[in-house]
Amino acid sequence: xxxxxQPLSVSVALGQTARITCGGNNIGSKNVHWYQQxxxxxxxxxxxxxxxxxxxxxxxxxxxxxxxxxxxxISRAQAGDEADYYCQVWDSSTWVFGGGTKLTVL
Amino acid sequence: xVQLVESGGVVVQPGGSLRxxxxxxxxxxxxxxxxxxxxxxxKGLEWVSLISWDGGSTYYADSVKGRFTISRDNSKxxxxxxxxxxxxxxxxxxxxxKDIEAYCGGDCPLDAxxxxxxxxxxxxxx
Numbered sequence: 001x002x003x004x005x006q007p008l009s010v011s012v013a014l015g016q017t018a019r020i021t022c023g024g025n026n027i028g029s030k031n032v033h034w035y036q037q038x039x040x041x042x043x044x045x046x047x048x049x050x051x052x053x054x055x056x057x058x059x060x061x062x063x064x065x066x067x068x069x070x071x072x073x074i075s076r077a078q079a080g081d082e083a084d085y086y087c088q089v090w091d092s093s094t095w096v097f098g099g100g101t102k103l104t105v106l
Numbered sequence: 107x108v109q110l111v112e113s114g115g116v117v118v119q120p121g122g123s124l125r126x127x128x129x130x131x132x133x134x135x136x137x138x139x140x141x142x143x144x145x146x147x148x149k150g151l152e153w154v155s156l157i158s159w160d161g162g163s164t165y166y167a168d169s170v171k172g173r174f175t176i177s178r179d180n181s182k183x184x185x186x187x188x189x190x191x192x193x194x195x196x197x198x199x200x201x202x203x204k205d206i207e208a209y210c211g212g213d214c215p216l217d218a219x220x221x222x223x224x225x226x227x228x229x230x231x232x
Contacts, residue, residue: 001168030215031215031216033218033219035151035219037151042201042222042223042224042225043143043151043201043219043222044222045206045218045219045220048206048218048220049216049218054206054220084150086150086151088151088153088218089215090213090214090215093165093212093213094153094165094167094168095141095153095156096153097150097151097152097153098150099150100150100151
């Protein structure tokens with residue numbers, strides 16, 4: 001089965017840029033979606049199809065995907081961006097989520 | 107307002123059965139594929155099942171295949187998950203979620219999940 005690998009945690013200073021990676025075999029050939037989940041809340045879609053932002057998601061959120069790594073980039077990080085982030089792909093008739101990355105804004 | 111509201115979560119004994127429901131409003135329910143996703147306490151997201159917009163196709167995670175059945179009643183704007191032979195490892199918060207694009211027949215890698223409910227908790231314990 002296909003596996004997605006995310007770092008357990010990422011830290012970023014307030015106002016700086018955070019990058020959260022999602023590794024998978026030839027993931028660049030797949031469509032990657034990203035979700036944000038704050039404590040006690042349902043997930044929220046922040047990036048779909050590698051680099052598209054749903055309406056209402058700030059431009060500070062962007063995505064890229066190439067080779068074996070997809071990346072979610074959060075520019076000018078704010079305290080409100082502290083959350084768990086999950087990547088997701090479709091493979092062999094199943095949806096696969098990464099293990100999640102906890103983003104801490106210092 | 108687009109909304110999904112799950113219900114039916116309870117404490118159930120191992121080997122028992124349970125049916126979850128998800129009530130949809132604010133969008134044309136029968137145009138969209140729907141999903142169940144679960145999250146065990148303190149753990150990450152795990153996709154459970156998908157049903158196409160017309161109910162003609164269903165997909166399951168290996169961990170629930172043969173035990174869970176997804177269905178929908180478009181006349182009632184409702185999604186269901188019938189859960190049989192429940193195990194302790196099925197303990198989780200169960201979310202329903204909506205496809206971002208209409209008319210997905212199932213194999214739609216472009217389609218993320220754009221709307222999620224707040225979840226209903228299922229606890230499997232004796």
